[in-house]
Amino acid sequence: MKVTVVGAGNVGATCADVLAYREIANEVVLVDIKEGFAEGKALDIWQKSPINLYDTRTVGVTNDYTRTANSDVVVITSGLPRKPGMTRDDLISTNAGIVRSVTENIIKHSPEAIIIVVSNPLDVMTYAAHLTSKLPRTKVMGMAGILDTARYRAFLAEELNVSPKDIQAVLMGGHGDTMVPLPRYTTVGGIPVTELIDPTKLDAIVDRTKNGGGELVKLMGTSAWYAPGSAAAQMVEAIVRDQKRVFPVCIKLEGEYGITGTYLGVPVILGKNGVEKVIELQLNEEEMALLKASEKAVREVMDVLDNMPATA
Ligand SMILES: NC(=O)C1=CN([C@@H]2O[C@H](COP(=O)(O)OP(=O)(O)OC[C@H]3O[C@@H](n4cnc5c(N)ncnc54)[C@H](O)[C@@H]3O)[C@@H](O)[C@H]2O)C=CC1
Ligand SMILES: O=C([O-])CC(=O)C(=O)O
Numbered sequence: 001m002k003v004t005v006v007g008a009g010n011v012g013a014t015c016a017d018v019l020a021y022r023e024i025a026n027e028v029v030l031v032d033i034k035e036g037f038a039e040g041k042a043l044d045i046w047q048k049s050p051i052n053l054y055d056t057r058t059v060g061v062t063n064d065y066t067r068t069a070n071s072d073v074v075v076i077t078s079g080l081p082r083k084p085g086m087t088r089d090d091l092i093s094t095n096a097g098i099v100r101s102v103t104e105n106i107i108k109h110s111p112e113a114i115i116i117v118v119s120n121p122l123d124v125m126t127y128a129a130h131l132t133s134k135l136p137r138t139k140v141m142g143m144a145g146i147l148d149t150a151r152y153r154a155f156l157a158e159e160l161n162v163s164p165k166d167i168q169a170v171l172m173g174g175h176g177d178t179m180v181p182l183p184r185y186t187t188v189g190g191i192p193v194t195e196l197i198d199p200t201k202l203d204a205i206v207d208r209t210k211n212g213g214g215e216l217v218k219l220m221g222t223s224a225w226y227a228p229g230s231a232a233a234q235m236v237e238a239i240v241r242d243q244k245r246v247f248p249v250c251i252k253l254e255g256e257y258g259i260t261g262t263y264l265g266v267p268v269i270l271g272k273n274g275v276e277k278v279i280e281l282q283l284n285e286e287e288m289a290l291l292k293a294s295e296k297a298v299r300e301v302m303d304v305l306d307n308m309p310a311t312a
Contacts, residue, residue: 001240004029004071004110006102007078008038008060010222011118013045014229015075015236020045020056024237029068030060033078038062065105071113073236074106075143076129079119081223088120088176088213089301096305099125103132114274116235117142117250118228122175123263124301126250130263137252138274144175145248145265146231147224151212152181155205160196162188169193170267170281171209171248173294179265180290181206185281235270242272251275257283262295262302 003025005016009032016028028045032038042060049055061067068074079095082088099119106113115133117126117140126142133140149171157164166189173180183202186193193202208215216224238245249268253259256266256278267279283291 001025001073002027002029002071003236003240004031004068004074004106004113006031006074006076006106007119008032008034008041009077010081010225011229011232012075012077013041014225015077015118015232016041016058017045017048018230018233019236020058021048021052021054022233022237023054023056024233024240025056025073027057027059029071030058031063031065031068031078032060033063035062065109068106069109071106071110073116073239074110074113075116075118075232075236076102076106076125077118077229077232078102079125082120082217084218084221086217088122089124089304091120092124092301092304093308095119095121095125096128096308099128100132103129107133107135113139114239115140116232118232120175120223121301123250123265123298124305127252127263127302128305130252137254138276140251141235141268141275142175142250142263142265143228143232143235144179144250145171146234147228148175148179148181148209148212148265149248150227150231152186152205152209155208156186156188156193156197159201159205160188167193172265172267172281173291174264174298175250176294176297177210178290178294178297179210180287180294181209182281182287184284184287238270239272239274244269244271244276246270246279249275251278253278256280257288257291259291259295262298264291264295264298
């Protein structure tokens with residue numbers, strides 16, 4: 001299996017590293033626009049192989065898409081990360097142009113690839129990549145839900161003093177402050193979380209999850225990469241190993257949850273064909289209202305993209 005990761009920065013290089021040391025792909029091609037940057041990162045990862053014992057070949061290129069030809073999966077991480085004081089939506093004008101041009105190049109050389117978008121604003125960049133690629137919706141998806149759910153699970157594990165492995169959760173909606181964690185669908189070793197934690201503490205954890213990206217931007221001056229890069233690699237693994245994993249993934253909705261045409265995080269089954277099924281939960285009135293509010297927020301940013309010049 002061949003996987004290309006576009007953007008050899010913090011998230012892209014982390015993702016490539018996880019793909020390599022976990023031998024998720026035989027070959028990982030890293031692409032960046034900065035001369036020599038991807039070559040250096042790929043060489044560094046390859047030089048780690050005798051230490052961490054893996055065979056995955058890592059190759060870096062500067063903007064040379066011929067080297068990405070016939071990739072099975074492509075992860076797009078190219079674009080600006082936000083700085084303190086910015087929202088993810090503030091990145092749209094720069095990142096839309098980057099995601100569009102990268103997608104064009106990818107499709108030219110790997111017309112059958114499955115695309116995983118990571119660049120922000122996530123839901124709308126998934127929309128941009130989908131429009132440009134003209135692939136079926138099942139093959140163009142965004143990574144955010146695994147990350148947001150992981151943050152939620154990590155905070156709960158800390159609060160309850162239990163293993164994060166035993167916390168199962170699902171989270172829906174856009175990758176922003178309107179994301180919708182679902183405590184009703186959160187369990188700890190099979191026990192509903194609501195039986196183990198008082199409601200005020202749970203509310204505080206939900207709030208911290210919603211602002212999880214911003215918390216890290218404030219601490220580091222740029223956004224996170226270890227968890228995001230690993231989350232994208234986990235999606236690649238589900239696809240290349242045809243694992244049929246159930247993950248929250250951003251995809252264009254076509255009637256599910258009564259929503260059509262908006263790109264939102266929903267639980268799906270992920271396997272060799274990409275998104276193999278969108279799972280429709282029986283949301284209650286309150287949960288559905290939160291999902292609709294999240295849809296509205298994503299729609300507004302999709303409208304901004306629709307009104308941007310094609311060259312932007
Ligand atoms: N979906 C999610 O949950 C998350 C999304 N992100 C987003 O991922 C993106 C990348 O973040 P970082 O890796 O931290 O940024 P970074 O600045 O470390 O890396 C971005 C890389 O993209 C490269 N690049 C820019 N234009 C390019 C082009 N046309 N072709 C190829 N490479 C190009 C840059 O040279 C740079 O090396 C940001 O937009 C960030 O907001 C970050 C974390 C989580
Ligand atoms: O916060 C950001 O800008 C990056 C991101 O999407 C996240 O870490 O959730």
